[in-house]
Amino acid sequence: MKLKAVYIELVHPKAPYNFKYSTRNPSHFPTPTGDEEENKIWFTMRWQEEPIGVKLVNKGSVDKPAVEVSIYSKNKLNYAELIDELIYRLEWNEDLSELYKVLKDFPEIVKKFKGMRMFCIDDLYEYLMITILLQNTHVKRTVKMAQGMLKNYGDLLEFDGKEFYCFWSPERILKVPEEELRALKVGYRAKSFLRASQDYLKLDEFEMRNISDEELRKKLLSIYGVGPASVDYIARDVFHRKNALDTVPPWEAKIYSKLLNVNTVDPKKILEIVKKKFAGWRGYAMHYLFMDLNWKHKEEPIEWFGKLMPY
DNA sequence: CATCAGGGCCCTG
């Protein structure tokens, strides 16, 4: 599908805003739903049922942020509404000054990553599908499964001289028999995709933005295929809950242990330490520490991390 | 070649 209508607007995120660290995450598994270059990023999304393409170009600096947003669509849209949505998803109006106080023991990290926001362009539905793709497997297989699913059920979009897939809609995937999904080697996840899609259609993700952390957690856990590990990621990344971190899986506990320089790898003890240390911001704070490690590892591989990080 | 664990979650007892 060729996307022709184009709308361009220069948006000013609240300073400080670090474009690079807010739009790239070395630990994300690659999907054919977007691309990035220095100071540029392309991605797709489904907005009000319509698949669209978005390009962001950095036109500012950390202290004077400016991002040129280009919207590509088949039909004209209510652009003001869509820009507001992007501001929400990209956390462009967030004030993180309290976070930096909580991170006082990590001055180098605060200095380097000041202005880094959470980067999740996905809506609840897409992120549900992503967390299911991640469960109980290695990244390599996750990538393969994602490609297979996108190729078969996603929408191929053409915009700005590029081609990317947009995630399938829940309605689309619900028409597919479970056996057909299984043929794509997604295994028992086939059932999860279908049941989670059904559950999603009963929810109102916009309403969920306003409920308490506790209620949100309960609602998310009621979705088939969503358990304690996925809830933390969804609450933090999609719903921007700064304190979302109630489960530390063993593989993360080993990494946190090193990051926090403590002599335990017991997930429960680690969680207690994190709760105390990063009161009110534990999800966000750990993201900062984790990103620091990811970028260091990308620039120069860290042996212990390479061994611990599931691949 | 067989075995096994792996960015969890569901279901059962």
Add this chain to the structure above:
DNA sequence: CAGGGCCCTGAT
């Protein structure tokens, strides 16, 4: 609340 089962893949 603990533990087995689940699809598949690649490592051993």
